[in-house]
Amino acid sequence: MKKNYFIVTLILLVAPFCSQAQVVNGNFENVKPNFLPSNWGMTFLQQIVIDTQTGEQVGDQIQYTWCFPSMVYASTEAKDGQYAMEVSNAYNATEDVVIPGIATIFSDPEQDGPGWNPGVPVEPNASVILLGFDYKFLPVGNDIAEATLVVNDADGNEIGRASLDISGTHSVYEYVYTPITVTNAGTPAFMYISFSMAKEGSTPTFGSRLVVDNVIVNFSTLIVSENPEQGAKVYPTLVDNEINIVPNGFSESVLYKIINSEGKIVKQNKVNQDSTYVYTMDVSDLSSGMYFLNIQDESKNSTKKFIKK
Known part of the structure; x- marks a missing residue:
């Protein structure tokens, strides 16, 4: 049975x-x-x-x-x-x-x-x-x-x-x-x-x-809360065609992502650099509005806001 x-x-x-x-x-x-x-x-x-x-x-x-x-x-x-x-x-x-x-x-x-x-x-x-x-x-x-x-x-x-x-x-x-x-x-x-x-x-x-x-x-x-005096620096925050990023502690292989207000990645690039390198991204093709720039390497992650004119 x-x-x-x-x-x-x-x-x-x-x-x-x-x-x-x-x-x-x-x-x-x-x-x-x-x-x-x-x-x-x-x-x-x-x-x-x-x-x-x-x-x-x-x-x-x-x-x-x-x-x-x-x-x-x-x-x-x-x-x-x-x-x-x-x-x-x-x-x-x-x-x-x-x-x-x-x-x-x-x-x-x-x-x-x-x-x-x-x-x-x-x-x-x-x-x-x-x-x-x-x-x-x-x-x-x-x-x-x-x-x-x-x-x-x-x-x-x-x-x-x-x-x-x-x-x-x-x-x-x-x-x-x-x-x-x-x-x-x-x-x-x-x-x-x-x-x-x-x-x-x-x-x-x-x-x-x-x-x-x-x-x-x-x-x-x-978005990661952080001391504005620490981490990567981004300028200008009101952008025409280009945005500049000073990694300030991020080094070697750094991934940059630009994300719109709906959460969609609209641009990204991976760069091999040292912590003093100033990286410039072309944002001339983006529509006007607010964006988030996410910066990360193997151990750190930082997110900054900017506005495209």
């Missing part, structure tokens, strides 16, 4: 924290000893049959993309920092079906998966206006993945949503973002972010991979 049980396999994801106030471990740098990213993961229900006479457990044969049994895990293919998060599909060889990987954020860093997920609390007066991230997508077939941000009020009612389709092969990092569409009036209290390897109605393929880094929900969370 046999009885059916469900054994829950909890699968986590990791993200390094990149000054994102609400996206916990949004840059996937906090990685657990089991190589699961803190505060990200997946709950996978695998049916196990137990023979009551022998006590033997028999379950479906599940194959994973890599050597360890997980569909969400830390990746060393980071855009910035040491780690990113990778999501892949699994294959149920017994049933001959592909199991799509789904990575979800949750608030308890002690758990290895979301379980019952109440969402990540949104701080009072915090701004959750968009979903943005860097990604690489390596599909085996014609897969369509999907990234989703849902914002709820304190009663669990949805008040806003953002979603992005991910398709085609992108072997180098791309940055994407989309604003939230407000669906109901209310005050944000909780948010959910997920990355699914199979958008509803699409067919996942075993072996497809999605690598994600630097997840944000508003651009202001990227």
Whole structure:
């Protein structure tokens, strides 16, 4: 005689924290000893049959993309920092079906998966206006993945949503973002972010991979508070055609990113230089408005504001 049980396999994801106030471990740098990213993961229900006479457990044969049994895990293919998060599909060889990987954020860093997920609390007066991230997508077939941000009020009612389709092969990092569409009036209290390897109605393929880094929900969370007398210097702050940057402590390989008020990277360049070098960026092609200049090397990160005339 046999009885059916469900054994829950909890699968986590990791993200390094990149000054994102609400996206916990949004840059996937906090990685657990089991190589699961803190505060990200997946709950996978695998049916196990137990023979009551022998006590033997028999379950479906599940194959994973890599050597360890997980569909969400830390990746060393980071855009910035040491780690990113990778999501892949699994294959149920017994049933001959592909199991799509789904990575979800949750608030308890002690758990290895979301379980019952109440969402990540949104701080009072915090701004959750968009979903943005860097990604690489390596599909085996014609897969369509999907990234989703849902914002709820304190009663669990949805008040806003953002979603992005991910398709085609992108072997180098791309940055994407989309604003939230407000669906109901209310005050944000909780948010959910997920990355699914199979958008509803699409067919996942075993072996497809999605690598994600630097997840944000508003651009202001990227701004690092700093003493104005320290760090990089930027002039002028009211710009016609060029902006000058004195790294002032940033050295060797320095990455410069100009980001608009919607959180989109509109210009970037990486320069090998010493800490006294004055770097000039051409901004003549930018539209009038406020921009943020993000400056970073292997150990430091600084953000300055300027206005293009």
